[in-house]
Amino acid sequence: MTISGKALPPRAALLLSLDFVMLVLVAPMLFVLSSIAIDQERPTGSLLMSLGRLMAVGFLCQVIFYYHELYNLQVIRVRRETMAQTFNAFGMLFFLLAMVSIASPMATPVLSRAVLFAALIATVTIIARFWALPRRREQVLVVGSGEDASELQAVIFCSPEWNMEVSRIVLPADLQFLLNDMNSSEHFDRVIVTNVQAQSPANLALLLDLKMAGRAIEDAQSFFERATGRVRVDELDAQSCIFSDRYANRTAKRVIKRVFDLVLASTLLVLSSPLMAVTALALLLQRDGPVFYRQPRTGLFGRTFNITKFRSMAPVKPGELTGWAGEDTHRITTLGRHLRKYRIDELPQLIHVLKGEMSMVGPRPEQPHLCTMLEAHIPFYRHRHSVPPGLTGWAQVRYHYGATVEESKRKLEYDLFYVKHLSVWLDCAIALETLKVVLVGRGAL
Secondary structure (H helix, E strand, O other): EEEEEOOOOOOHHHHHHHHHHHHHHHHHHHHHHHHHHHOOOOHHHHHHHHHHHHHHHHHHHHHHHHHHHOHHHHHHOOOHHHHHHHHHHHHHHHHHHHHHHOOHHHHHHHHHHHHHHHHHHHHHHHHHHHOOOOOEEEEEEEOOOOHHHHHHHHHHHHOHHHOEEEEEOHHHHHHHHHHHHHHOOOOOOEEEEEEEHHHHHHHHHHHHHHHHOOOOOEEEEHHHHHHHHOOHHHOOOOOHHOOOOOOOOOOHHHHHHHHHHHHHHHHHHHHHHHHHHHHHHHHHOOOOOEEEEEEEOOOHHEEEEEEEEOOEOOOOOOOOOOOOOOOOOHOOOOOHHHHHOHHHHHHHHHHHHHHHOEEEEEOOOOOHHHHHEEEEEEOHHHHHHHHEEEEHHHHHHHOOOOOOOHHHHHHHHHHHHHHHHOOHHHHHHHHHHHHHHHOOOOOOO
């Protein structure tokens, strides 16, 4: 299964689908059918209301699972962590149901059935997650050598959610000998080819035979991209971008993205207005500088605009250039640290989204002098500006702040993945991940 260009490990996709079917569809229907069996004269409208409420509880349960990492196979591989997160998730569910019951006593009878359902489904949830990761891993034959093969092996080792294991690494020149000498006890399910040398005419013929025989064959770049959510800059060339069916920022995508931005930014601006007013007042009472901080940033197609944020650092001298965020942590104020932790300092940028200077989701805008320097050191860096800069982005939910050229290169790989797979569904996924990051205050300086 693929969600917005980011491949979802098959077992995680199965868990996601199973939970949706059980929690949102099957269980509510069973409870409604049991109600009909007990009270056959119950009005149809009442039954439909009960069905809708139970389906809402099931969907809420799935959302809570998501925010407790119960679809993250790296987490549920550890049984103790799985148990702890499951109990935490259902504790939150019961708390929310209790709050609804207190606020609306009329909902208590329906919610009592929902609590019974949740208690029963907790057992199914734990069993399903233990079953989701079978003991046998998919055996991978790596065809390649050098750093490429080593890096691929490291990625597979660090991605247990894909349930793969490198069974053997073979040099491209030795592939024919390996296949001839393999005995019946040796087995591999997938072949990953790491470099051009492995794609000689003789090897391609062998790989084609394996593919026709039912073995999965793929190149390392494709696996790397779907496993890490990054496009490796060192392996990228202009030809692969030009003739790819991706990297297509067409008019329809831009229009849909703009509508998404306007709706979400307007909603958030209204909902966050009280919080923004309190923040502005707190900064005003500190009397140590202005409420807002404005700074030139590079936007769409390299155009410069002045970004506005709640000030979280001590003021800089006029004309002084600031560096990466990680280099200026000593200037962060006490209040600013809390603002940055929960991303409250970013809220004024909703105005930039409404003006069209920014998007809700996209690569974070950098200062012009940093962009000039990074473009000179990192290939394809300027192409991150082919989409509007965002309030949040794929790199922000997958990586930390970059404070060096090498870290900026890593962030660029995430940004290029976003540019390559641009879609409103990917924007929605990033927005959900951002909400999770904000709720736990993760990743802020």
